[in-house]
Amino acid sequence: MAKIFVSGHKNPDMDSICSAYAYAALKNKVDPSNTYIPIRCGNLNEATRAQFNRFGLIPPPFKRDVRTRVSKVIIESDVEVCPTDPVYRLITLYKNTARHSVFPIMEGTRFVGLVTIDEISDFILKENLGSRPVYNFLVKNFEVVIPGYFIKKGNEESILAPLAVGANKFATYEKVMKGFKGPMPILVVGDRERHINKAIELNVPAIILTGIRGKTISKIDWDSYEGSVFVSETDTAETLRLLRLCVPVSELLVKKLPSLQADMLFDEARAFLANNDYRELPVFSGKEYRGYVSRRSFLEKPATKLIMVDHNENDQAITGVEEAEVVEIVDHHRLGAAKTRNPIFICCEPLGSTCTIVYKLFMRHNVEVTSDIAKVLLSGIVSDTIMLKSPTTTFEDYTAVQDLLSIAGVDDMYKFGETMFSGGASLAKSDARMMIEADFKRYRESGVNFGIGQSEVTTLDDVEDYRARYLEELEMVKKAYSLDWALFLITDVVKENSVLLLTRMPIAEQKLAYEKAGEGMYLLPQVLSRKKQLLPEIIRVIQE
Structure with a gap:
């Protein structure tokens, strides 16, 4: 039985977390010979944390990376010897x-x-x-x-x-x-x-x-x-x-052996053994003995099995993805997936939410959707389509929401969505860096590296209270990620308008089709989707 991790993208949003959670549940039903574990590779935003708390569910745990570690090659002996044994x-x-x-x-x-x-x-x-x-x-x-x-x-x-x-x-x-x-x-x-x-x-x-x-x-x-x-x-x-x-x-026992830690990187441990005369070394998790490794343990490097949901490009994936064996991709974004060694299952559809695709896969496999899973899937769809108002919303998103509302026992989607969005952190009161990076995606187009963060709010009336602070932090994010341009889309899910904050890039800014409302700030009426509305405009001005 293999462990297979199901992970969304870095800086995970609601759809990323919810699709990983639900898809792992589905896979455990249809493939009991393996264990599917939902994980996240970034911090939970406040809205997602609050939503899982409302449901009484535990969100996917954080996993730093999927790089191969010593724990993958530990040998556990079923026979132990006491020091006093002859x-x-x-x-x-x-x-x-x-x-x-x-x-x-x-x-x-x-x-x-x-x-x-x-x-x-x-x-x-x-x-x-x-x-x-x-x-x-x-x-x-x-x-x-x-x-x-x-x-x-x-x-x-x-x-x-x-x-x-x-x-x-x-x-x-x-x-x-x-x-x-x-x-x-x-x-x-x-x-x-x-x-x-x-x-x-x-x-x-x-x-x-x-x-x-x-x-x-x-x-x-x-x-x-x-x-x-x-x-x-x-x-x-x-x-x-x-x-x-x-x-x-x-x-x-004439010599005391050094030890390895289970979470030590495979390559580091292999190099340590290669540079010393030891044939076997004990492995610990902290102070707890786990087993041992030998030189033969490092002849072949095992890969962590991974399913990518709500993304398909390695630069958005969990750290160490290049060492992992990607076995499936479930996504609703443009394809930019890396080559794989073997044929894999890819389900990529132009829908408003990855959770809609996951719901369809439940139906395809004829697996019952429980009330809890329905609430999780509903959260992902309502969040990513901004209560079905985003231009990315499709008929299949509508029908999925209707089915899930019935299964979850939710009467009013709008009340469900407003409650969910209200659980998000206030931009005025929150740490600017944390909010920008909470749902931040990086892109490269025509030699330009840029990144766009997005946050949903229920009002834009207080933007001036924090604009200067967020613009200053955008400059720091730009330097941290070696970007040419950093942008932050703030979306009012109630009035269906957005404000765009951005770092200086005069050549591109003058081509934007949006109204400038102040230094580093533009008004984007009726813009809700980063992927379908803002990103094409940014790519246009870069290419021109």
Whole structure:
């Protein structure tokens, strides 16, 4: 099951948010084999936020980008190893679990380290090179690894000691035992009374008895001995082999690994591994262990699957779209989509709202439109067509609205729309930059880069109160986006008129067909649509 994100454009308006929300709901119905998640790549405007609050619905969450991150290639092991587990268990796991070459060592939920076949190889090489190895044994692991039982357990839970075998004649054995310079060894010995008593006298930390059948023949006073005594039910050679594997796996961790974060960019993580000697690294979300990655994880870069709604051009899309796999486009704007690797579903119609197209797709798939979805779709259509008054409005928008009003149980579309638009932020009281960028689209025509923002209001009577502030901020937006021209369309949805604020561009301004009402301000009677009315005029003056 794949996660597929459904996203509107940057600086999302009502139609962008509502179409993403509703289309994700539709796709989850018709394609249950995948999970469709509605997202937004910009801030919610106040009208959209208020509308979702009225409905008691949660709007699409914000997603910064769809660039491939480490989280896409995390390997999650279904087997964990405790720090105290014997190395024997790890070797058994390698034998029985061919799928894994890496195992996380976990102490409860706390990550301790990663252990691989390399650590086991180093462990075996280390004990066979140089001087007699000293092991850090956990006494409790004796009975986990070696067939047998304890006669007694000493006070020490862990023992740092080498190994010795009591197989020589007593004189030689005694000389060897007294010759230990460091910690005394764990003694592996048969039922040899003198050897055992000497070991007790020398206070060896543990005695492992082999070749015992039933009770020991020798009369040993175990009460005077403070160490552990374990009876192995296998021969001496096998006991020695298994005893080495009683070492806890935590002893294999000789170096502390750096870690990666799940939200780290794929390319950054791949470069980090390429420039270091590590083969595997743990991955965290904050402080929570998520899994690990290996060098093989970065051989192929997985792409995030994305559906674009209410836009089709990459420069209006969520950051990282060039790395994503676009699988569908649902839109009502002019086509400027980038090339795709494979054939994809595109539904692009010259309607007043993307939400109208989404409603038609519900009908095509014979999927029931719930009351909540009807309210969401209705909001997108009423907003983008400005209560069906915009010249972009089509007959199909009208019929969709009529159907959705009935499903949603809404009696009066105009009251619904006025309530929705009144929920928008006041331009006079709001941050100018935020309002300009809330629904700001960039274009390029005849070598000129320009951008147009739009905001719907219920009166234009107070424009003079904030005109200077917004013109000043338009200049900042122009510089921020490296534009030649920045414009802001303020639309009165009640009286169906607009005011246009713009930065200076004298050559183009003198060709505008609108009445100039002041510095940087033009009156646009009966203009409601940026796409169908204002944009063609701006393109005309640029081309001329």
